[in-house]
Amino acid sequence: MALPLVIFYFIYLAFVLVFLFYTLFNLYHLVRFGLLNIPVIIVIFVYLAGSIAILLLSWGAIAQIDWSQSIPLMPTFPIQ
Amino acid sequence: MLKFFIPHRGKGEQIILLLRRHPFIIAVKLAFWLVVATMPPLFMIVLGGEMDVLFNHDLFGPLAILFTSIYYLFVWLFALHTFVDYYLDVWIVTNERIINVEQRGLFSRTVSEQKLYRVQDVTSELKGIFSTLLTFGTVYIQTAGETQRFIFKQVPDPSHIARRVMQLAEENKKRHHDLMEAEQSK
Numbered sequence: 001m002a003l004p005l006v007i008f009y010f011i012y013l014a015f016v017l018v019f020l021f022y023t024l025f026n027l028y029h030l031v032r033f034g035l036l037n038i039p040v041i042i043v044i045f046v047y048l049a050g051s052i053a054i055l056l057l058s059w060g061a062i063a064q065i066d067w068s069q070s071i072p073l074m075p076t077f078p079i080q
Numbered sequence: 081m082l083k084f085f086i087p088h089r090g091k092g093e094q095i096i097l098l099l100r101r102h103p104f105i106i107a108v109k110l111a112f113w114l115v116v117a118t119m120p121p122l123f124m125i126v127l128g129g130e131m132d133v134l135f136n137h138d139l140f141g142p143l144a145i146l147f148t149s150i151y152y153l154f155v156w157l158f159a160l161h162t163f164v165d166y167y168l169d170v171w172i173v174t175n176e177r178i179i180n181v182e183q184r185g186l187f188s189r190t191v192s193e194q195k196l197y198r199v200q201d202v203t204s205e206l207k208g209i210f211s212t213l214l215t216f217g218t219v220y221i222q223t224a225g226e227t228q229r230f231i232f233k234q235v236p237d238p239s240h241i242a243r244r245v246m247q248l249a250e251e252n253k254k255r256h257h258d259l260m261e262a263e264q265s266k
Contacts, residue, residue, distance in 0.1 A: 005142060012146040019153045025186050026157075026164045033085050033168050033181075033189070040167070047160050054156060058149035065142045 002070035009067050016055075023051065086172055086179055087191055096248060097173035099241065101234040102216035106166040113159040120148060161186070171232045173245060176252065178221060180230055197256045198224040199249035204238035221245060 027047075030040055084098055124131050135141050168183040178199070182190040199221055206217040217238040221230040235241055 005139070008143060008146055012150065015150045016153070019150075019157055022157055022186065023160070026160050029164055029168060029183070029186065033183075035084055043160075043163060047156070050156055051153070054149065054152050058145070058153075061145045062142075062149070065145065067142075069138065071139050 002072050005065075005069045005071060006067040009062070012062075019051075023047075084170065084172060086174070087193075090176055093174045093176050095172055095174050097171075097241065097244060099171040099173075099232055099235045100169065101166060102214060102236045104210060104214050104216065105234050106162065109162045109166070110159060113155055113162065117152065117155050120151065171230075171235070173248060175248065178230055178245070192230075194221075194223045194230060196249045196252035199245065200224055202242045202246045202249075204242035206238065219245070 027044060030044065034040055084095060086093075086095070135144050137144075165183050168181065168189075170181050172179040172181070173196075175196075177193050177195050179191065179193045184190065201220075201222040203220040203222075204217060205220070206212050206215070211217050211234075214236075215238075216234050216236050219232040219235060219238045219242050221232070223229065232238070232241065
């Protein structure tokens with residue numbers, strides 16, 4: 001029996017979705033209940049730039065992984 | 081003129097004081113997230129070659145990359161949330177009322193208010209080393225209402241704020257008194 005590695009990739013994507021959802025909600029709160037002035041615009045810009053940088057760096061590393069691999073669930077021993 | 085979102089703003093109502101916690105408070109919280117962000121590189125330095133083995137492993141390599149990505153995404157998100165929490169936690173004193181807006185997490189927001197003429201007693205307090213050195217503290221506002229007293233937490237220069245609130249309350253009481261007399265004499 002083997003577990004496809006791609007499962008972890010989908011779990012990762014679920015975390016990214018949660019991240020995007022909370023990001024949108026935080027930014028919505030800032031704009032809706034705060035005031036869209038220069039310092040807030042700078043914070044939003046820096047935050048979005050940082051997020052994009054993290055996602056691009058992650059993508060650079062993730063794209064090099066062979067997701068078609070499987071993880072053997074039972075240890076295999078050399079049989080003579 | 082100070083600008084901020086205030087619920088059901090009255091005609092001619094102006095924001096006199098817009099208070100947030102002292103910047104030192106957010107600086108400490110953001111410094112915490114900075115320390116958390118430096119943990120993985122520290123581990124890399126301390127463990128050195130062992131981490132290279134982990135990242136080059138067929139199974140643990142991909143998992144380590146995914147985990148590191150999630151780790152940094154969420155540290156970044158929590159840092160933003162710290163700022164949002166700081167920025168939206170405000171105490172507003174207008175020429176008519178005191179409004180306490182408290183952001184508790186993302187899905188809970190409490191807004192309470194009290195009329196300025198109901199203010200009875202204002203107390204300021206400095207407590208602790210940083211509070212004394214940087215002059216930030218707590219202002220307690222006791223009102224005639226049944227609701228618990230208003231507390232401005234960790235605000236800069238609390239004694240000045242206490243004096244200003246008391247002054248505004250006195251002016252508001254006088255204005256209300258004059259209005260009541262004018263109405264009675266009609």
